[in-house]
Every structure is written in structure tokens, then in C-alpha cells.
Amino acid sequence: MQRSDMRAWARPRAGAALVLVLLLALGAALAARDRLAVAAPPGQALLVSLAGPAGTEIAILDLTTGAELNRVPHPDRAYREISLSPDGRRAAVVRSEPDTLAGQVLEIRSLPDWTLEAVLPLGLQAPPLADLATREPELLANPWLASAAFSADGKLAALAFYGGSGPIPQLIVTAYDLEKRTWASWAKGLGGTSYVWLFPSRERLLVVNRSVLPQWTNSLGDVFALDPQTGRVLAQQAIPRLITAYLPVRGQSAPSMAPGLAAPVLVGNQLWLVTDDLARLILDPRTLEIRSADPPLTRDLAAQFVALAGDWLVAFSTEASELLAIDAASWQLTATHRLPEEGFPYRWHLVGSDPAQHAVYLADIAEGCLWRFPLDSGTLSAPLACGLYLEFAYVTYYHWPAFSPGTAAPLGAIGLLRHLPESLAGTATALLAGTFLVAALGKIVSLGRLAHLVATVLPRFRRWARPAALGTVALELLTGVLLLLPGTQRAGLVLAATALLAFTAFAVVGARRAPGADCSCFGNLVPSKLGRATVLRNLVLLALVAVGWPATAAPSPPDLAIAAGLLLAVLAVSRLVAAAASLRRLSPGTEPRHAA
Numbered sequence: 001m002q003r004s005d006m007r008a009w010a011r012p013r014a015g016a017a018l019v020l021v022l023l024l025a026l027g028a029a030l031a032a033r034d035r036l037a038v039a040a041p042p043g044q045a046l047l048v049s050l051a052g053p054a055g056t057e058i059a060i061l062d063l064t065t066g067a068e069l070n071r072v073p074h075p076d077r078a079y080r081e082i083s084l085s086p087d088g089r090r091a092a093v094v095r096s097e098p099d100t101l102a103g104q105v106l107e108i109r110s111l112p113d114w115t116l117e118a119v120l121p122l123g124l125q126a127p128p129l130a131d132l133a134t135r136e137p138e139l140l141a142n143p144w145l146a147s148a149a150f151s152a153d154g155k156l157a158a159l160a161f162y163g164g165s166g167p168i169p170q171l172i173v174t175a176y177d178l179e180k181r182t183w184a185s186w187a188k189g190l191g192g193t194s195y196v197w198l199f200p201s202r203e204r205l206l207v208v209n210r211s212v213l214p215q216w217t218n219s220l221g222d223v224f225a226l227d228p229q230t231g232r233v234l235a236q237q238a239i240p241r242l243i244t245a246y247l248p249v250r251g252q253s254a255p256s257m258a259p260g261l262a263a264p265v266l267v268g269n270q271l272w273l274v275t276d277d278l279a280r281l282i283l284d285p286r287t288l289e290i291r292s293a294d295p296p297l298t299r300d301l302a303a304q305f306v307a308l309a310g311d312w313l314v315a316f317s318t319e320a321s322e323l324l325a326i327d328a329a330s331w332q333l334t335a336t337h338r339l340p341e342e343g344f345p346y347r348w349h350l351v352g353s354d355p356a357q358h359a360v361y362l363a364d365i366a367e368g369c370l371w372r373f374p375l376d377s378g379t380l381s382a383p384l385a386c387g388l389y390l391e392f393a394y395v396t397y398y399h400w401p402a403f404s405p406g407t408a409a410p411l412g413a414i415g416l417l418r419h420l421p422e423s424l425a426g427t428a429t430a431l432l433a434g435t436f437l438v439a440a441l442g443k444i445v446s447l448g449r450l451a452h453l454v455a456t457v458l459p460r461f462r463r464w465a466r467p468a469a470l471g472t473v474a475l476e477l478l479t480g481v482l483l484l485l486p487g488t489q490r491a492g493l494v495l496a497a498t499a500l501l502a503f504t505a506f507a508v509v510g511a512r513r514a515p516g517a518d519c520s521c522f523g524n525l526v527p528s529k530l531g532r533a534t535v536l537r538n539l540v541l542l543a544l545v546a547v548g549w550p551a552t553a554a555p556s557p558p559d560l561a562i563a564a565g566l567l568l569a570v571l572a573v574s575r576l577v578a579a580a581a582s583l584r585r586l587s588p589g590t591e592p593r594h595a596a
Contacts, residue, residue: 049401055389066384084404085154128187149198158200186231237288251320352403428548430555430563433483440476442523
């Protein structure tokens with residue numbers, strides 16, 4: 001083999017080896033990250049409850065067995081609102097602090113050891129609210145924390161405050177990054193409210209704001225999707241009223257009020273909004289488009305709390321002490337279970353659910369006990385734990401006892417929805433961005449070859465071949481950047497689709513006028529010829545544009561990691577194929593043997 005031939009054979013092989021090394025390094029980094037992420041013990045379903053005489057202790061229970069994992073003193077009874085992370089590893093607890101300007105602080109504690117991780121100032125001492133107060137002082141009059149919620153992994157906290165000087169509370173939302181220990185740079189006012197639910201994630205923060213008086217506003221409320229990095233409203237949807245009539249509370253006969261929003265439930269890639277009379281609206285959590293609406297199942301206000309227990313949605317009526325089991329797939333009421341009151345109204349409180357076992361957990365306020373209620377049998381089990389302090393005000397207003405399902409995975413949906421990845425659009429967007437950026441970098445290295453190809457395929461524009469090559473590189477760089485920057489995904493996807501259609505047309509013409517020519521799509525990184533393969537690749541990328549279209553936020557770090565791994569794999573395979581083809585061309589032929 002000649003020295004020049006050896007160099008020609010070695011170049012693609014060295015490039016392939018380099019890409020393989022990068023791919024292995026990426027895999028090792030991701031594996032290390034995953035090991036670090038799960039270094040803590042696996043999550044478990046937890047209950048955190050006040051306990052002891054007059055609530056002077058805090059008990060942390062394993063809901064699977066009812067075993068007590070920890071008990072800590074609470075002598076000053078200073079804790080108020082509480083919420084737990086879905087993975088069961090953190091709690092956010094409001095603590096009264098009269099010496100502070102706001103009169104309270106938010107403690108972040110680890111579970112089950114109750115170790116203090118952080119103390120966050122509230123009210124106007126919280127930096128995002130203080131900044132907003134300089135621009136909208138009336139909105140930030142007397143702000144107080146109404147709700148806190150964690151992302152699925154417990155690393156991001158969303159906070160909702162009530163403010164304003166008028167009779168109707170005004171909603172203000174912000175966030176705190178528990179990994180970086182930093183407040184968000186924004187706080188957002190979202191109008192009047194009677195109650196709020198928060199669903200934070202790295203991609204978007206969903207805010208469900210319940211209307212104060214649905215019969216006056218003709219709306220049950222609003223759903224907002226916010227960018228957690230900037231606070232920008234990515235999408236907004238008003239929740240229409242399905243029933244305008246006044247209905248009685250369950251267990252009563254006289255109509256008292258119009259149905260409102262009972263609770264939202266985030267189920268896989270759907271957001272369910274359940275009303276007091278058990279109607280259901282299903283929204284796309286990315287676009288907030290209303291996909292479907294199921295009619296109400298009752299003619300009274302039957303739902304004050306809801307929980308998902310496997311394939312059943314369970315609604316609870318505190319006034320009637322009834323559990324209503326609904327088949328979530330068909331939206332049909334399948335069973336009604338009445339709980340014993342024994343002369344004690346408002347005795348029961350729905351705490352949480354066990355989806356795997358089709359059961360719910362109930363707190364018995366009268367006896368201070370925790371019960372498990374299997375929906376299959378429809379009978380109460382023996383008490384899991386007793387001695388809990390379940391005073392009415394703490395249960396009703398401060399969300400004690402607090403429940404965590406003990407898993408960072410989203411609630412399962414019905415059928416195939418259980419297996420749909422939530423970040424598919426984000427991954428597709430990240431993959432497109434990487435493809436365009438890699439293509440641009442490859443073309444920069446071999447710009448002369450691209451200009452020659454343009455001149456060959458389009459001879460009438462020969463004098464403009466080099467500017468056209470430069471313009472192509474600029475277009476690909478701009479497309480890749482727009483796909484990655486927050487708030488510019490749609491513009492990047494439109495630009496990507498336009499560019500891919502133009503590239504496909506050029507490939508069809510080029511295959512006829514310059515058959516066998518290198519397409520220069522990725523420069524020397526991915527050698528390929530003009531022809532059907534080029535057209536097919538562009539069609540696949542156009543399909544990614546369609547998949548990525550729902551994305552309205554920048555790709556998340558997991559999306560970027562997956563896209564980087566796929567791109568490196570494609571580059572590695574392409575270089576290996578090129579090396580193998582070069583080796584075959586350089587191998588000397590063998591003469592056939594003839595019989596003597």
C-alpha cells in the first residue's frame with residue numbers, strides 16, 4: 001500500500017476512533033450522573049403528621065407498613081403549611097417567626113431525618129417579590145405564602161403568594177432552585193384567585209388558578225404555563241364552565257353554589273381538571289389546548305378532594321363522608337363507598353393514594369388514626385397508625401398530614417399514555433439543533449467543496465456559489481441557535497423546515513446533474529453521496545420538526561444529553577462506514593486460481 005493510500009485510509013479511521021472515544025466518554029458521564037442521582041435510598045410513600053399531645057411532635061411514617069421512621073419535637077407549635085416532594089426526600093414547611101418582617105420563613109428539610117437544608121425568607125424579604133414590589137407596590141401589599149410545590153425530583157420549588165390590598169387575593173408566583181440555592185430572577189402576577197395548584201418542572205411551571213366566583217366570571221379559572229427560567233408566559237388557557245346551574249352540596253337538598261374546580265391532576269402527558277360535580281377537562285400540558293371534555297357524573301357538589309388510584313380516580317366528599325370511584329378510562333362512576341361517621345361530621349380526610357394497590361389513605365380526625373381503604377374490597381383495613389394530631393384547622397388550612405407517593409415518576413395514565421416520554425418534543429428539538437450546528441461546522445471546514453458543488457449543480461449561479469455556501473452555513477448556525485434559546489423554538493422549527501425543504505430540492509436536482517458527487521451536507525464529518533439517502537435523511541429530519549413542534553420551552557439538560565449521544569453515535573457509525581469503504585477500495589484484488 002502506498003504512503004498516500006495509507007494516509008487516506010487512516011484519516012477516516014482516526015476520526016471514527018475519536019468519535020467513539022467521545023461517545024464512550026459521554027456514556028460514562030451519563031452513567032456517573034445517574035449513579036449520583038440515585039445514590040440516596042429509593043423513595044418510599046411517606047406521611048408527615050403532627051403527633052403527640054396538642055401537636056407537640058412530628059411523626060414521619062412509612063405508608064406501606066405504617067411504621068414510624070422518625071419522630072421529632074415540635075414544642076413551640078410554630079409550623080403552619082407543609083408540602084412534600086413527590087420523591088419523598090424533602091419537605092417545605094412554613095414556620096412562624098415573629099421577629100422577621102414577613103412574620104414567617106420557609107424551611108426546607110430532608111426526609112425522613114428532618115435535617116434542615118435551607119431557610120428561605122418570605123414576603124417582601126424574598127428577592128423576586130422585593131423586586132416586583134418596586135414596580136407594582138399595590139400587588140405586593142401584605143404578601144403571604146399560599147402554596148409551595150416541588151418538581152418531581154425535588155430539586156425545584158415553586159411558590160405561590162397571595163397579595164393585593166383589595167377584597168380579592170391577587171396571585172403572585174415565583175421559584176427557588178434547591179440545587180443552586182438561588183431564587184428565580186422573576187415573580188409573576190397572575191390575577192385574582194381563590195386557590196392555586198403548582199406543577200413545577202425544569203421545562204415549564206404549570207399554574208392552575210381557580211376563579212373566585214365562577215358564576216360571575218363565567219370561567220372556572222385559568223391555567224398558565226410559565227418558563228421557570230424567565231417567568232415568561234408560554235401558554236394560557238381559560239377553563240370554561242360546563243354547567244351554569246347552582247347545585248346542592250352532596251348530602252344536602254338545597255342548591256347553594258355553582259360547580260367550581262375541585263382539583264387538577266397531572267397524569268402522564270395530560271393535565272386533568274376535575275370539577276366539583278365530577279366533570280373532567282383534559283389539557284395538553286405543553287400547549288394547554290383542551291383535548292376533550294367529559295360531562296359531569298353527579299347533580300351535586302360531590303368532590304372536595306381527588307386522588308388517582310391506578311385506573312380509578314377517587315373523589316371524596318367531606319360533607320357526605322363518601323368515596324366515589326370513577327373508571328378513569330371511560331369516565332363512569334363505578335362505586336360509592338360511605339364511611340362511618342358515628343355522630344362526628346367531617347370525620348374523614350383523604351390523605352393520598354396507592355396506585356399500585358388500588359387503595360387510598362384516610363385520616364380519621366376523631367380518633368387520630370390513619371387508615372387504608374382498598375377500593376377492590378370497599379372496606380377499611382385495620383389502622384396503620386394512631387396517636388396523630390389531626391386538629392381541624394391544621395387539616396383544613398395547613399395541609400397536615402402531608403403525603404408523598406415516594407416516586408419521582410409522573411402519575412401513570414391510561415393505556416399507551418403510560419409509556420409516552422414527556423420530553424419527546426424537547427429531545428427532537430435538541431436533536432435538530434445539534435444536527436444543524438454539526439452540519440454548519442462541517443461545512444465551514446470544507447467551504448470550498450460546498451461552493452464547487454453549488455456551481456456544478458446550479459451552473460447559472462456559478463458566480464454566486466461561494467456567497468451561497470456562506471449563506472447556507474449562516475442559515476444552519478442561526479437555526480441551531482434559535483432551537484436552543486428560550487422562547488425561539490417555533491421560529492427555529494419554521495426555519496429548519498424551510499431549510500430542509502430547500503436542501504431536499506437541491507439534492508434531487510444534484511443527483512441528476514452531478515451523480516455520485518459528495519453532498520457536503522456535513523463536510524468531512526459524515527461523507528455521503530447525493531441521492532436517495534440524502535432525501536431520506538431530510539425527510540427524517542422533517543419528521544423531527546413535526547415531533548418537536550409542541551415544544552415551547554428550551555430543551556432540558558436530559559434532552560440535550562440524549563441528543564448529544566444520538567449525534568455522536570451517528571457520527572461514529574458514519575466514520576466507521578467510510579473507513580470500511582476506503583479499506584475495500586484500497587484492498588488489492590485477487591486473481592482467480594485455474595486448475596492445472
